Amino acid sequence: MPEKKYTVVFEPDNVAIDVFNEGENLLRVAIVAGVHINASCGGAGTCGKCKIKLLEGEVDSERSSKLSDEQWDEGFKLACRTNIKSDLRVEIPIESRHEKGVLTRQGAGQVDHVISQAKWGAEYENVAPEPIVAKYYVEMSPPSEDDNISDMARVGQALKRDYDIPKVTADLTILKDLSTLLRQEDWKATISVCRFKEPSRILKVEPGDTREKALILAVDVGTTTIHAKLLDAMTGKELAFSADYNAQMSMGEDVISRMVNAAKKGGLETLQKRVVKTINTVIDEVFEKAGGDRENLTHMVFGGNTTMTQLLLGLNPKYIREAPYVPVANLYTTLTASQLGVAVPDHVSAYIMPCVASYVGGDITAGVLATEIHLKQELTLFMDVGTNGEIIIGNKDWMVSASASAGPAFEGGGVKFGMRASFGAIEQVRVSPMDYEPMIMTIGQVKPKGICGSGMIDCIAELQMSGVISQNGKFNRELAEETWRVREGEGGWEYVLCRAEDTQLDEDLAITEPDIDNLMRTKASIYSACAVLLKSVGLQFSDLEKIIIAGGFGQFIDVEKAMTIGLLPEADPEIVEYGGNTSLEGCRLASLYRDKVEEAEVIGSMITNIELSTSNMYMDEYVAALFLPHTRLEEFPIRVKRLEEMHEAVAKGKLES
Amino acid sequence: MAFQFPKDTYSGSILEIAVGSGDGIAKVGGQNVMPLCNFEGDVPNRALVAMEVYDNVAATESWTAEAKAPFADVIGDPVAWAKKCQDEYGAEMICLQLASTDPNDMDTGADEAAALVKKVAEAISVPLVVWGSESAEKDAEVLSKVAEVCDGMNLILGPATEDNYKKIGGAAIGYGHTVVAQTPIDVNMAKQLNILLGNLGVPANKIIMDPSTGALGYGIEYTYSVMERIRLTALKQGDEKMQLPLICDVAKYAWKTREAGISEKEEPGFGDLKTRGILWEIVTASDLLVSGADILILRHPESVRVIKKVIDDVMA
Numbered sequence: 001m002p003e004k005k006y007t008v009v010f011e012p013d014n015v016a017i018d019v020f021n022e023g024e025n026l027l028r029v030a031i032v033a034g035v036h037i038n039a040s041c042g043g044a045g046t047c048g049k050c051k052i053k054l055l056e057g058e059v060d061s062e063r064s065s066k067l068s069d070e071q072w073d074e075g076f077k078l079a080c081r082t083n084i085k086s087d088l089r090v091e092i093p094i095e096s097r098h099e100k101g102v103l104t105r106q107g108a109g110q111v112d113h114v115i116s117q118a119k120w121g122a123e124y125e126n127v128a129p130e131p132i133v134a135k136y137y138v139e140m141s142p143p144s145e146d147d148n149i150s151d152m153a154r155v156g157q158a159l160k161r162d163y164d165i166p167k168v169t170a171d172l173t174i175l176k177d178l179s180t181l182l183r184q185e186d187w188k189a190t191i192s193v194c195r196f197k198e199p200s201r202i203l204k205v206e207p208g209d210t211r212e213k214a215l216i217l218a219v220d221v222g223t224t225t226i227h228a229k230l231l232d233a234m235t236g237k238e239l240a241f242s243a244d245y246n247a248q249m250s251m252g253e254d255v256i257s258r259m260v261n262a263a264k265k266g267g268l269e270t271l272q273k274r275v276v277k278t279i280n281t282v283i284d285e286v287f288e289k290a291g292g293d294r295e296n297l298t299h300m301v302f303g304g305n306t307t308m309t310q311l312l313l314g315l316n317p318k319y320i321r322e323a324p325y326v327p328v329a330n331l332y333t334t335l336t337a338s339q340l341g342v343a344v345p346d347h348v349s350a351y352i353m354p355c356v357a358s359y360v361g362g363d364i365t366a367g368v369l370a371t372e373i374h375l376k377q378e379l380t381l382f383m384d385v386g387t388n389g390e391i392i393i394g395n396k397d398w399m400v401s402a403s404a405s406a407g408p409a410f411e412g413g414g415v416k417f418g419m420r421a422s423f424g425a426i427e428q429v430r431v432s433p434m435d436y437e438p439m440i441m442t443i444g445q446v447k448p449k450g451i452c453g454s455g456m457i458d459c460i461a462e463l464q465m466s467g468v469i470s471q472n473g474k475f476n477r478e479l480a481e482e483t484w485r486v487r488e489g490e491g492g493w494e495y496v497l498c499r500a501e502d503t504q505l506d507e508d509l510a511i512t513e514p515d516i517d518n519l520m521r522t523k524a525s526i527y528s529a530c531a532v533l534l535k536s537v538g539l540q541f542s543d544l545e546k547i548i549i550a551g552g553f554g555q556f557i558d559v560e561k562a563m564t565i566g567l568l569p570e571a572d573p574e575i576v577e578y579g580g581n582t583s584l585e586g587c588r589l590a591s592l593y594r595d596k597v598e599e600a601e602v603i604g605s606m607i608t609n610i611e612l613s614t615s616n617m618y619m620d621e622y623v624a625a626l627f628l629p630h631t632r633l634e635e636f637p638i639r640v641k642r643l644e645e646m647h648e649a650v651a652k653g654k655l656e657s
Numbered sequence: 658m659a660f661q662f663p664k665d666t667y668s669g670s671i672l673e674i675a676v677g678s679g680d681g682i683a684k685v686g687g688q689n690v691m692p693l694c695n696f697e698g699d700v701p702n703r704a705l706v707a708m709e710v711y712d713n714v715a716a717t718e719s720w721t722a723e724a725k726a727p728f729a730d731v732i733g734d735p736v737a738w739a740k741k742c743q744d745e746y747g748a749e750m751i752c753l754q755l756a757s758t759d760p761n762d763m764d765t766g767a768d769e770a771a772a773l774v775k776k777v778a779e780a781i782s783v784p785l786v787v788w789g790s791e792s793a794e795k796d797a798e799v800l801s802k803v804a805e806v807c808d809g810m811n812l813i814l815g816p817a818t819e820d821n822y823k824k825i826g827g828a829a830i831g832y833g834h835t836v837v838a839q840t841p842i843d844v845n846m847a848k849q850l851n852i853l854l855g856n857l858g859v860p861a862n863k864i865i866m867d868p869s870t871g872a873l874g875y876g877i878e879y880t881y882s883v884m885e886r887i888r889l890t891a892l893k894q895g896d897e898k899m900q901l902p903l904i905c906d907v908a909k910y911a912w913k914t915r916e917a918g919i920s921e922k923e924e925p926g927f928g929d930l931k932t933r934g935i936l937w938e939i940v941t942a943s944d945l946l947v948s949g950a951d952i953l954i955l956r957h958p959e960s961v962r963v964i965k966k967v968i969d970d971v972m973a
Binding site (some may be wrong): 620624633 | 843
C-alpha cells in the first residue's frame with residue numbers, strides 16, 4: 001500500500017477519502033470516494049457543472065470562464081480542473097447532493113476497487129535483455145599465414161570464445177558481404193545472431209560496435225485492434241507504443257466471418273495484406289514517436305489468436321472453422337518478417353507466439369507468460385476479453401482453456417460511440433440515482449469523443465444501480481418523463497451521457513439499448529465460458545484464489561462495477577487483478593528474453609483445450625448470464641442486495657423530496 | 658421385509674395460487690413433488706382444464722368440422738359459448754381468446770374487448786383466463802383496460818412477455834389480477850421474466866408461468882425437458898423465483914398441426930379425421946400434464962372429458 005498523502009473531506013456529508021498522490025485531480029478523487037458531483041464534459045473544464053467550494057486547504061486550480069470573479073473569490077473551483085496540494089475540506093454543489101440514505105448506498109467513503117493495470121514481469125525489470133536475436137560484438141585477430149581459417153570460422157570461433165555460442169551458421173546472403181564487412185573496421189564487428197534452436201544463425205554483420213543501436217518490436221495482432229511496442233534491446237526500455245484498428249474489420253467483425261471471407265476467391269490474400277497494412281501503419285507510428293532507424297531492428301515477436309496468426313502468415317484457416325477444428329500448426333519456426341510484407345529490412349526475423357488450439361492462440365500463451373500462471377501455485381482464472389474471449393484455469397501444474405465468441409464491444413466495436421482506450425475516451429461514469437445526471441471522466445481530461453471498455457462497464461453498472469435500465473438491460477421508458485437524458489433516439493432508446501456541445505462530436509454522445517445488448521452478450525459469453533470450464537474440471541468460482549481479467553478496457557477497471565454487471569464473478573475484490581493487454585505484454589517479454597520464448601513453448605504444450613461448442617451446458621449458461629448481474633441471483637448476493645437497497649433508498653429519498 | 662418404494666425428497670414447493678373470485682375461486686399449485694409423484698409428498702390441488710372461447714367467428718373458420726360441431730350454436734356469441742363450456746362440457750375455467758384485437762385482424766379496441774370480458778366473466782362462475790392476440794403492444798393496451806374494467810375479479814391475464822410485462826404487470830397489481838408470464842421455452846428466460854415482474858411489484862402468488870409449449874410431434878420432448886427442469890429448479894434447488902404454477906395452451910397448437918387437420922383423401926394412412934384432431938389434443942395434453950402443467954387450455958369437449966378422467970386417475 002502506498003503512503004497516504006492527504007485527506008479530502010466532502011461536505012456537507014462529511015465523506016472522507018485518503019489521497020495517495022501529490023496533485024491528484026479532485027473530481028477523480030470524488031469518483032473514487034463515491035461522492036457524486038455532476039460533470040458532463042469528461043473533465044475538460046467546459047461544462048462548468050462540477051463547481052465545488054473550497055472550505056479549507058490548498059489547491060492548484062485553473063481559472064475558468066464558467067466561474068465569475070465573485071465566485072472565484074468566494075472559493076468556488078471546478079473540481080475537474082483542481083489538483084490537490086494539501087488536506088482539503090470542500091463543499092459539493094447543491095444540485096449534486098443526495099439524500100443521505102442514497103449516498104451511503106453509493107458506497108461513499110468505502111474502499112474503492114478501481115484497479116490499474118498490473119505490472120507484469122516485475123522480476124525482469126532490471127535484468128538486461130537476452131533476446132532470441134541479439135547483437136554480439138567481437139574483436140578478432142586478422143588472418144595470417146599461421147592462422148588462415150575461413151572468415152566464417154573466425155567469426156564462429158570468436159562467438160564461441162566470448163559468448164559461448166557453440167555453433168553458428170550463415171546463409172549465402174550473409175556470406176556474400178561477410179569478408180568485406182569484417183575487414184571494414186579492422187576485424188571488429190557486431191554480429192546479430194538468432195539463438196532460437198540450434199544451430200544459431202547469423203542474421204546480420206555490421207562493422208564496429210553497434211550494440212547500442214538495437215531495437216525490437218512486440219506486436220499484438222488482435223482481431224479488432226493491433227498494438228505494438230518499440231523496445232530498446234540494450235535496456236529493455238519501452239521507446240514507443242501505438243495501436244490501430246485492424247483493417248480486416250471491414251471483412252468481418254469476428255474470426256468466423258474473417259474465415260468465411262478467407263475462403264472466397266482472393267480473400268486470404270486480401271486479409272493477409274490488410275493485417276500487414278495495419279501492422280505497417282502501427283510500426284510507422286512507433287518510429288515516428290521514438291525516432292530511430294529500422295535498420296537497427298533485430299527481430300519482432302507477434303502474438304495473435306490462431307486465426308489471426310494464420311491470416312498473418314497467409315495460411316488458409318479453413319480447417320479451423322470446420323469440425324473437428326484443426327489449425328495448420330501450433331509451433332512456428334522463426335521467419336523473415338519482410339517475407340510477410342512487413343515494412344522492415346530483410347534481416348529482421350519474426351517469432352510467432354505458439355498457439356494451443358484452433359480458438360486458443362498465441363495471444364493466450366503470451367497472456368499466461370506475462371501473468372505467470374504457469375509458475376504459481378495459486379489456482380487462477382484468467383479471462384482475456386477480446387473479440388474472441390479466451391479463458392484459462394489452472395496453475396503451475398495444470399491448465400485448461402476454452403474460448404467463446406465474445407464480440408468486440410468492450411474494444412468499441414458494435415457500440416455506437418465505442419472507441420479504443422485513447423485520448424478523449426470516457427473511462428469513468430457515475431450516474432446520480434436521484435436526478436440521473438452523470439459524472440464523467442475522460443482519458444486525458446479532454447472533451448469526450450467516445451467511450452472505452454472501462455467506461456462501458458461503469459455505465460451499465462451505474463444505469464442499473466440508478467434504475468435507468470432494468471436487469472434485462474432495457475431502458476425504463478417511463479423515466480423519459482423525469483429526465484431528458486432518457487429518450488428514444490434513431491437507434492432505439494438511449495441515455496445521453498453528454499450534449500454535443502460538451503463533446504468533440506457534432507451529436508449528443510449516448511449509450512443505446514442495442515449497445516447495452518451487445519455488451520451484455522459479450523459479458524455473458526465470457527462469464528458462461530468461465531462457468532462451464534470451471535464445472536468441467538469440477539471446480540466452482542469460490543475455489544479460485546486469483547482472477548485476472550485482461551483486455552483492452554482502458555487504464556483501469558472498476559472491480560465493483562464489473563461484478564455489478566456480472567462480467568466478473570462475485571468474489572473478494574482483493575483477488576482480482578486487471579491484466580490490460582497481456583498478449584502484448586507476453587510478446588514484450590518473449591521479445592526481450594530468450595528463456596521466455598522457451599517458456600512460451602512449454603506453456604503452449606501444457607494447456608488442455610476444452611471445446612465449448614460441444615458442451616450442451618454452454619448455451620444454457622449463456623442465456624442465464626444474459627441478465628444483470630445474472631439469472632442465478634444467488635451467485636451475486638452482495639450486488640443484488642446492494643441493488644435492492646439502492647432502489648429502496650432512492651424511492652424513499654424521492655418520496656421525501 | 659416388505660418392499661419399500663424409494664422416495665425422493667424435495668426442498669421447495671410450488672406456490673398455491675387462488676384464481677377467480679367469490680364462489681368461483683379455484684386453487685392451483687401447492688404441490689411439493691414432481692408430476693406423477695404424488696406418493697412422495699402433497700398434491701393439494703388437481704390440475705385444471707380450461708376451455709377456450711373465441712371473440713370472433715373468423716378465428717374458427719379454419720377449424721375442422723369436428724372441432725366446430727360442439728359449438729355450432731354458440732360460435733359468434735362468446736357469452737353463450739362460455740356458459741355452454743361451463744354448464745354442458747364441464748370446463749373448470751374459461752379461456753377467452755381476444756383474437757379479434759389483433760392489429761392484423763379486426764383490431765378491436767381495448768374498450769370493446771374489455772366490455773366483452775366483463776360480460777363473459779359475469780356470466781360464468783368458474784375463473785376466467787383472458788388471452789390477448791399475442792401482439793405485445795396491443796395486448797399491453799387491451800389487457801390493461803381489461804384489468805381496470807374487471808377490477809377485483811382476479812382474472813388470469815396474459816400473456817405478459819419481456820416486451821410488455823410492465824404495463825400488464827402494473828395493471829394486474831393495480832386491479833388485483835393474476836398474470837401469465839410467457840417466455841420462449843427456456844428455463845433461464847422464464848426465471849428472468851419472473852424476476853422482472855417481481856421487481857415491478859407483482860406478488861409471486863399472482864404469477865403463472867407459460868413456458869410456450871408446442872404440440873405432439875413438434876418438439877414436445879424438448880418441452881418436456883424444459884418443464885421438468887423448471888420444476889426441478891423449483892423443488893430440488895428450492896429456487897423461489899421458479900416455484901409457480903404452469904399454464905399450457907394446448908388447443909391452439911394441437912389443432913394447428915398438419916396431422917390434426919389434413920383430410921383422409923390426402924393422407925389415407927392417417928386414419929379417421931373425426932377422431933384424429935381430438936386424439937392429437939388428448940395426447941399433447943397428457944404429455945404436458947406429466948411434464949408438470951397445472952392448467953391446460955383445451956378446445957374439444959371430448960378432450961376435456963378424457964383429460965379430466967386422466968387427472969382423476971393421476972390424483973387417485
